[in-house]
Amino acid sequence: MFRELIVALFGGGRNLVSQTAEVFRENVEAGAARAAGLRGQAMAQLGAEFAVSRQGRFDRLMDAVNRLPRPALALGTLGMFIAAMVxxxxxxxxxxxxxxxxxxxxxxxxxxxxxxxxxRYQVKHQAFQQxxxxxxxxxxxxxxxxxxxxxxxGDSPGVADTGRDAQLTLSATRPEANRALGDWRRARAG
Known part of the structure; x- marks a missing residue:
């Protein structure tokens, strides 16, 4: 009787326990085989895409345009930082x-x-008129x-114009005392 139960559960070319368990949990081996097949098909599709000879100018131009946005955004952002400093x-x-x-x-x-x-989606709602x-x-x-x-x-016309302010004009045109030049003159005369 026990032997018949074991044969009923595990014998006859099928496994009732594993078949029942696979209803609730994927068979890892079969899942790996399906994933490998899917990866193989994806690689074959990618290879087929590049197997077509693209000799035309339009195809080359489109390939070049498709490669531009990411570097343009990255380099443009860096360029803004440089421009802000320069x-x-x-x-x-x-x-x-x-x-x-x-x-x-x-x-x-x-x-x-x-x-x-x-x-995949844009979250915020926009208020166009506002x-x-x-x-x-x-x-x-x-x-x-x-x-x-x-x-x-600094290169704007009239940026250094003092206007009608007489004191500012005098202070801008009055030479400042140069102590180093005074010391040099005294040393030369003396």
Whole structure:
């Protein structure tokens, strides 16, 4: 009787226990074989894609364009940091210009970039009319800031003009005492 029970559970070319367990848990060996087959098919598909000879100018151009966005974004970001260090006034004026970009356009750029880099959804809701109104309200302040920045440039005409301030004109044109030159003259005369 015990032998018949064992044969019923494990014999006859089938295994009732393992077949029942596979209902609740995947057979690891069979899963590995399926995964290996899937990887093989993916590699075959990738190889078939590159097996086609792309001799045309258009194909080469499209391949080149597809490789540009990531390096362009990375190098552009580094370039902004360098520009901020080399010419802060120039950089500040450009950033004031970016302040005029409407909020919905920033969201659109975010959607495009996140789509390109594999994002699956955009979380935040945008208020289009409110963003445009806020941007237009900032425009006069941005123009004033740009004007102030331009006045601060060292190469702007009249930047050193003292205006009608007589005291400032006198202090700017009065030579300062040069102690080293005085010592040199005394040493030479003496």
């Amino acid at each position: 010419d802060p006034l120039w950089f500040a004026a450009r950033m004031q210009g970016l302040a005029l970009v409407p909020e919905p356009l920033w969201w659109l750029l975010g959607v495009i970039v996140s789509f390109y880099f594999g994002a 963003g445009i109104a806020e941007t237009l309200a900032r425009a006069p302040q941005v123009m004033e800031n740009i004007g102030t920045l331009e006045k601060m440039r």
